[in-house]
Amino acid sequence: MIHIRDAAPEDVPAILSLIRALAEFEKQPDAVVATEADLLRDGWGPQKRFSCRLAELDGAVVGFALWFYNYSTWEGRAGLYLEDLYVSPEARGRGLGERMIVDLAQIAVREGLRRLDLSVLDWNPARDFYHRLGLQHRSDWQLYRITGEALAALAAKAE
Amino acid sequence: MIHIRDAAPEDVPAILSLIRALAEFEKQPDAVVATEADLLRDGWGPQKRFSCRLAELDGAVVGFALWFYNYSTWEGRAGLYLEDLYVSPEARGRGLGERMIVDLAQIAVREGLRRLDLSVLDWNPARDFYHRLGLQHRSDWQLYRITGEALAALAAKAE
Numbered sequence: 001m002i003h004i005r006d007a008a009p010e011d012v013p014a015i016l017s018l019i020r021a022l023a024e025f026e027k028q029p030d031a032v033v034a035t036e037a038d039l040l041r042d043g044w045g046p047q048k049r050f051s052c053r054l055a056e057l058d059g060a061v062v063g064f065a066l067w068f069y070n071y072s073t074w075e076g077r078a079g080l081y082l083e084d085l086y087v088s089p090e091a092r093g094r095g096l097g098e099r100m101i102v103d104l105a106q107i108a109v110r111e112g113l114r115r116l117d118l119s120v121l122d123w124n125p126a127r128d129f130y131h132r133l134g135l136q137h138r139s140d141w142q143l144y145r146i147t148g149e150a151l152a153a154l155a156a157k158a159e
Numbered sequence: 160m161i162h163i164r165d166a167a168p169e170d171v172p173a174i175l176s177l178i179r180a181l182a183e184f185e186k187q188p189d190a191v192v193a194t195e196a197d198l199l200r201d202g203w204g205p206q207k208r209f210s211c212r213l214a215e216l217d218g219a220v221v222g223f224a225l226w227f228y229n230y231s232t233w234e235g236r237a238g239l240y241l242e243d244l245y246v247s248p249e250a251r252g253r254g255l256g257e258r259m260i261v262d263l264a265q266i267a268v269r270e271g272l273r274r275l276d277l278s279v280l281d282w283n284p285a286r287d288f289y290h291r292l293g294l295q296h297r298s299d300w301q302l303y304r305i306t307g308e309a310l311a312a313l314a315a316k317a318e
Contacts, residue, residue, distance in 0.1 A: 019232045034235025042237065049237045050230045071209045071227045073178045073243050076193025078208045084232050105314035115306040122299050134313055135303040140281050143297040147274040150293040155264035
């Protein structure tokens with residue numbers, strides 16, 4: 001009834017729908033500019049930038065977990081960074097989210113990755129879910145970002 | 160006098176020394192279990208897991224910036240995640256840190272990456288430095304991690 005599997009190129013439309021649904025949940029419905037061509041190139045092209053696992057319920061795709069390799073210079077090993085995890089509202093309450101996290105932990109162990117990392121919005125109830133599964137809040141670390149025109153301006157800075 | 164360049168396999172001992180120096184600065188001197196063989200495998204092996212740029216002052220390696228590709232499902236593009244940036248104390252005050260960040264921004268622009276991300280400890284004065292260069296604190300995002308025995312236990316969880 002529940003089945004977790006690798007995503008394939010023909011799943012890209014379903015993945016993009018789930019990405020859009022997650023962006024809506026995160027109150028940024030217009031933030032998704034990614035196209036099917038982008039995901040196809042970056043998930044299955046010569047420069048693979050992410051991996052994706054899908055959750056099926058009775059044969060229908062109802063959730064996704066998209067991740068990539070990060071790196072720990074202290075461990076001298078790659079880690080698994082979970083960028084997106086999402087289960088459709090109609091499929092919740094059946095343990096699919098937990099099944100997907102356990103599946104990712106198994107991938108990490110199998111590939112010799114030393115950690116599973118992710119980021120959560122501070123109002124997202126999923127924080128309790130992650131905490132219950134044993135993930136620790138790294139409260140002393142703060143995220144910084146530069147993007148768009150500010151990034152271009154930084155790159156153009158005279159030496 | 161100042162030169163920024165790609166790291167090469169023969170730089171691995173210098174990189175590991177700088178990684179250890181950064182761990183000491185971050186008050187975790189014993190956290191570095193990485194070996195030269197680890198860095199060689201992950202930086203120059205068949206599965207490349209990171210890239211590294213070095214700062215030279217008068218021909219001596221005095222700083223490093225180690226990064227990898229992350230991924231934005233909203234942008235449908237990879238980004239540049241800066242894992243470590245470090246300049247030796249004796250070489251500070253000459254703008255090497257800024258030169259290295261500008262260099263990374265140029266790599267990002269050249270490769271079509273849409274963002275430059277990093278994490279900083281909440282007591283690290285480097286936060287002011289990053290803010291001055293235009294990076295924004297993403298204060299609504301919280302980092303979570305599972306590692307070691309907890310990760311193994313999660314992977315072994317019965318379905």
